[in-house]
């Protein structure tokens with residue numbers, strides 16, 4: 177038995193979410209942990225402290241845009257090479273797209289959006305987030321091979337193990353159609369903190385009245401070092417870009433702090449944010465449903481409260 | 495253009511989720527087309543109309559999903575197929591879709607990026623792998639030029655624009671198109687459109703839900719005076735420890 181973890185790196189450093197996947201794999205106690213990396217990355221020997229024995233490093237310029245089918249072939253090839261019967265990876269745009277392909281290639285059973293370590297008393301059972309955050313499903317996976325995609329923040333990174341990992345070069349075999357999708361352009365969003373990975377989020381809704389009033393939202397977000405988000409009607413009306421829309425039909429977020437301003441708290445909105453650790457609601461209507469799902473509530477006019485909050489943060493030296 | 499759209503039949507987004515044992519409590523629950531599938535369907539209707547093509551809608555489900563399928567016909571699909579089985583898991587559903595689509599010469603197979611009930615997000619990738627086709631997910635824009643599909647998707651830190659030759663599979667998300675609401679004429683016509691029922695070709699479903707859990711309730715909300723933001727900052731630092 178052994179576990180393969182596909183890890184991603186940005187700017188030569190392994191992503192935090194990938195370290196969570198390594199911790200998950202180590203804690204499964206299912207044999208040696210091998211990491212597979214296809215991005216440029218440095219200091220890979222240090223992954224030993226997360227329990228990694230061997231790192232397979234693919235050095236291929238064609239993989240720099242993370243083409244999904246080719247990444248899936250590399251993962252399935254690496255799993256075969258090391259005889260892994262479980263593949264663990266943290267959710268990302270690449271992993272979400274590649275996992276089902278790897279599942280079919282390896283004849284493995286796939287569980288996505290896993291939020292806790294497996295239970296082994298009664299078969300192999302993992303807890304998955306379902307109904308868009310409204311429930312969890314303890315799901316039994318049959319079969320020899322398993323693929324798990326892990327939700328962000330599902331467990332804390334543990335770097336307490338000792339030892340250094342051995343780094344080996346790996347050259348995967350690709351399928352004839354693995355590069356059938358051509359990337360024609362990539363538009364990076366510079367500067368801003370990215371919503372799906374943000375630890376603090378400032379979100380605003382229709383209560384802001386119009387796009388011209390977002391400056392105070394941005395000021396608050398800048399003060400905190402937070403990402404900005406919005407409710408669906410706000411992006412539907414083009415007050416804010418679509419990639420800020422959170423909720424059941426938008427991005428799901430799980431930051432440490434979610435501040436909701438002028439958002440009523442419709443069930444579809446809550447579905448995308450209720451995994452946040454702490455929720456603050458600012459709304460002028462004391463009956464707004466969002467208060468029922470909040471940890472801290474302020475009844476007041478956003479146009480008055482938000483600048484005051486920014487000021488208070490300033491005063492507190494944040 | 496010959497388009498297949500796969501739809502799931504899920505609880506309305508306002509549903510308060512409850513379970514009796516390992517079954518969703520369907521008492522009083524309204525069912526709808528999966529919201530992401532609904533975006534895929536809306537774009538498919540536009541592409542079909544522009545190309546004077548054909549649009550088939552497919553659902554793996556038991557007879558109770560037929561009102562949902564009729565709604566898709568009312569929105570603009572030409573014909574429908576229901577694969578008569580409880581959609582046991584993603585692999586099971588993907589096998590049915592792949593078996594059906596294999597010899598039908600679809601130019602594209604569209605569906606939502608995930609179902610809003612089980613949130614698996616696997617069916618598109620599995621179908622694509624089974625049929626050896628490229629797959630784009632989440633597909634947020636889709637244009638066709640000749641035999642080439644041009645698509646946009648969001649990745650970490652920005653947007654990626656890609657193209658591939660047809661046929662392909664895509665898991666769609668807004669803003670690919672706006673939801674379409676069926677009109678009276680659509681609803682009347684939908685009644686006469688063909689809805690073929692076929693039996694499943696395989697039975698394997700490698701996953702099984704053993705139990706459901708509801709998330710822990712949040713404690714009572716602590717109200718803070720609008721004139722005392724210093725207190726909020728203090729609580730966020732000292733009590734919640736998030737700053």
Ligand SMILES: Cc1cc2nc3c(=O)[nH]c(=O)nc-3n(C[C@H](O)[C@H](O)[C@H](O)COP(=O)(O)OP(=O)(O)OC[C@H]3O[C@@H](n4cnc5c(N)ncnc54)[C@H](O)[C@@H]3O)c2cc1C
Nearest residue numbers: 381382383407408423424425438439440444445460461478
């Ligand atoms: C299938 C489906 C899917 C959906 N998916 C999503 C989704 O993913 N995400 C999402 O967000 N919505 C979604 N919705 C929409 C959802 O039902 C709500 O309509 C939406 O969330 C409301 O947005 P809002 O809170 O910004 O606006 P409103 O409901 O209009 O609320 C505005 C709030 O602002 C407050 N307010 C007004 N002025 C001020 C002020 N000066 N200061 C402070 N507070 C003020 C008001 O008291 C009110 O509570 C979906 C709906 C459907 C049907």
